[in-house]
Amino acid sequence: MDKILRKNEFWLFCILLLMAFIVGGSNDAFWSRTNLFSLFKSSVVMGIFALGVLLVIVSGGIDISFPAFAVFSFYITVKYLLYIKFTGPVVIPFAMSMAIGTLLGLMNAFLISTFKLIPLIVTLGTGSAVTGFLRAFVGTGTLSNLPQPLIDFSRWNIYTETLSDGSVIGFSGSFLILIALSLAVAFVLRRTTLGRGVYAMGGDLTAAVRAGLPVPKLYYFTYGLVGALAGTAGIVHCSLIRLANPRDLEGAEMEVIAAVVLGGASLTGGKGTVSGTILGVFLIVLIKGSLILVGIPTDWQKVAIGVVLITATALTAYRSSKGGR
């Protein structure tokens, strides 16, 4: 019991429940299946991003280029598939977007590991370059006529129900992708040498080098995987909203990093879990989605997330500095 009480995830789960009851208590609409299903659906994209950010934060780095990579990946994929009038299986666009994301992620890894540059500044640079390149040379127009396989994917529900007023609501199948990827990332981080290496590198880079860990390889692995997850999140996002908009997801890095930090990952590296991250994502999605339900205008969304992030990081930092003394 004592062990459970000390776990970050336990407290996060309590806060999540508490907030759900507060929001649900002030507005019954919160508990409606329409709202709950839509909350789960909106946590998919953010969740996939968060898994990538978790990896990079555990490795002791940071990545703010992933929304740019996601947009680049899905936009090019959709544009190309429209050009060849694609009608094949939905796996193809996913694989393509993921591959583009991976390549971009490997570019980050190359810059960081070869020239020993700071991840924040590298990803700031690559993010800006990739966004600029996309909008200057590929296109700025929103593509609204997505290839049919992607539209079918967005309609995929694992559970549907007809409400009394005749409208049909469904639990989006895209949530399964988040579950699968979460399990995969958790497995990699916990059970594989590479994953343990990522923790070791984030815990103490010098020690990791001296212990003979293949640090450059770990950089390529981490940032490559972040890129792959960004590409996947991108294509899921564009499929779910049925639009490929090159101006999308701007500023998403902020909320995702907030979620991962809320989930207990430490920005100094070496610490963080998949379960905490997913809870953090749920918390941010809940806050974002519930402001209107409790009567707070959406204008306050940024303030609310800012306050939550500042409080959470301040508490974590304060607690760990106390613990250190």
Add this chain to the structure above:
Amino acid sequence: MNFGFGKIAKGEGNIRQLSFITLCTFILMCWLLPDTFLTVRNFRSMSFQFPELGILSLAMMLAMLTGGIDLSLVGIANLASILGAFVFVKIMPPDSPEGVVLVYIAGVVALAVFVGMSCGLLNGFLISRLNVPPILATLGTMQLYTGIAIVLTKGAAVIGFPARYSVIGNGSVAGFGVPLIIFILLLTAFTVLLRKTNFGINLYLIGSNAKAALFSGIKVGKVLMISYMIGGLMAGLAGLIMSSRTNGAKADYGTSYILQSILVAVLGGVKPTGGSGYAIGILIAVLALQFLSSGFSMLRFSNFAKEFVWGVFLLAIMIVNYFTNERNKS
């Protein structure tokens, strides 16, 4: 007074290289655009454009000297300019006589200074007292400050300043634009602050080795707090120039300045890990960026193409610095 020119003559690392890059950019643009770039009109317009970025870059340099970063600067600038705009639009009676308007303008300047320093104080408090990593602290406060600005304005631009106010952003004294004069004054003040005061020397020491600085009796927390407050103050002033020059205040104005100010600082020879950098480097770097930016505009580059170039430029400069440092080591 030593402005660091001696260091340039001696070939101090990246600054000589930077001056060369700036000169090359200048010559390139003059060669590509002889009729439009090399004109009095263009130089005049450039001298009004770069000071706000220059001031933000000085603030960014201050944070980077201690090994930190301040992502909230543009948020602070916009919040300060919006609050100032509210004073004009909501509090100042319309048709106030000249003297009253001047008092209000002085009040708005004081307000911007106060807002900037308060925002900086919160950053400094989070970073130095609660030990929140600077990236996270300022990422959070950026969200908070921008969020407050959005709540206040509902995302719309606030317009309707008294004509006198535009002097700050558009006026000239003895042929020099007021923003340029403000920038040069701040640059001089910064050089003195960093080179001639204990505070400045402590900043460099903290950036080189925070632990050693702490053990040698430097009040690290206090120095960090003050440095983020000065950064906020600078952002507030930049906000004034921005709102006065564009005659409007908006919550999402100038968001690209964050990347650009980091670019200017890194280009100007500030080490992102802290402990090294000169104010004079900021001047040369911001000029290089302005030459490029104006030149690109004249060559009809889109803003997106510029964004692409800034990103690539930032990475290229970091790589070049890496090779220079490697060579110096061997």
